[in-house]
Amino acid sequence: MSVATEGTAAPLTVEYCGELYRVEPDAEFGIGREAELTIDDNPYLHRRFLTVSRDFGMWWLSNVGTLLTATVTDATGTMQAWLAPGAKLPIVFQTMHVMFSAGATTYDFTITSDEDYFDTTVKVDSSGGSTTVLPVTLTTSQRQLIVALAEGVLTQAVPGRGTIPTSAEAAERLGWSMTTFNRKLDNVCDKLDKLGVAGLRGGRGKLATNRRARLVEYAVTTRLVGVEDLPLLEGGAARLDQAADPVDGGADD
Template identity: 55%
Template sequence: MTPPATDQLSVEFAGEEFEVAPDQVFTVGREGDLAIDDNLFLHRNFLTIQNVEGLWLLSNVGTRLSATVTDTGGRVQAWLAPGARLPLVFAATTVVFSAGPTTYELTIHAAEPTFRETQPPLDDDDDGLSTIGEVPLTHSQKVMILALAEPVLRREGTGMSELPTSAQAAERLGWTLTRFNRKLDNVCDKLDRSGVPGLRGGVRSYATNRRVRLVEHAMSARLVTRDDLPLLDLEKENSHAMNGEDDA
């Protein structure tokens, strides 16, 4: 059955919008319909979007990288591993992924979404946390995540961001690198125990990828938001008054 002509998608990335027709296989990667940039860590063909019998599907056709997929309200989250695919049922779906130190975000808009809101969304002023595997964070754990996610949070709209190194994030907070890495260990362990994928693996994988995976999850699950950014300057101001005490 041929899908109706009105059943179209658009992909928003870095201020540009790409229309996807129902009979098209739209490709995201270093090459393809959305050629992101010359990042050698990114697959030439990473994600595809296509309409199969009236249902839009997002597929990971890469071999190494994964993506975090959420509705824009942060209520539903999925991890799209290599070889996996997901139906695009929301009016707007956010896709976040990392290749090397760079994190990318794009939004997929559906003209005729399968799923529609049946009740108003929760008030954004409740606690700033998503209900997706909600994990309580201490203040210092939250500002640690903020220091890593700051470039993404300060970015306007979708696009790409270079994440800071652990040393740069520690300096942003006025912390020692040892303290920062201890907090990073604590948060990754906590989220791993709650079922968040991608924060553990082999020793090499854990050391290399946990920062970018943590930012992906934090952004998708709304563990931190742009409204939290003033906490970074406050933390740096207060760090000199700390006497080695910790709340983790």
């Protein structure tokens, strides 16, 4: 692995809502409500939330905000990180996807670079088996729940900005009671938390207040759900799969 020097560093390109922004090595590029890349006038968004800069011979993505977090993945979704306030990550992929939520709105943009330190291409073994990111097994109703929450992000005409429904709106979309929806949301978050997915728990025995947004970010960026799952919401109220969820309130409910 070779690291380019400051003098030979190539600029990065940031793409948001179809617009391209060139990031030069000698300047810090801010992303937020009032920055070089002005995302939105959303009052829940920091004026300057993320920055892209060059340091120690590498490009870095830094979270300079105090409240919001961002989900970062490579182009394939096989590598995923949660960028908390004060954290920074080296940009080591030719393509990096960044997704974050502010209030009820989820935003995403892409960073591309000529430098590529790691190859994250998913390998398929000679026996024809496939490689998965995480051993996540979802019941039909769990997948329906995630798709209902991610529908606004998955159906964007131009990637960049989507909305996440409230629990009440998602429950109505599915034709479920709030009790059923909240119980299944608890179980999905608990399942992913046990697999090491950060941001779904607010502490010991506590649920994170923004878990719906974090769940959508993780599920979309890691390809846990996609546009191919949208038909699960068709035909009116989504029926609970009793075969997949035989016990109401079970651990995998």
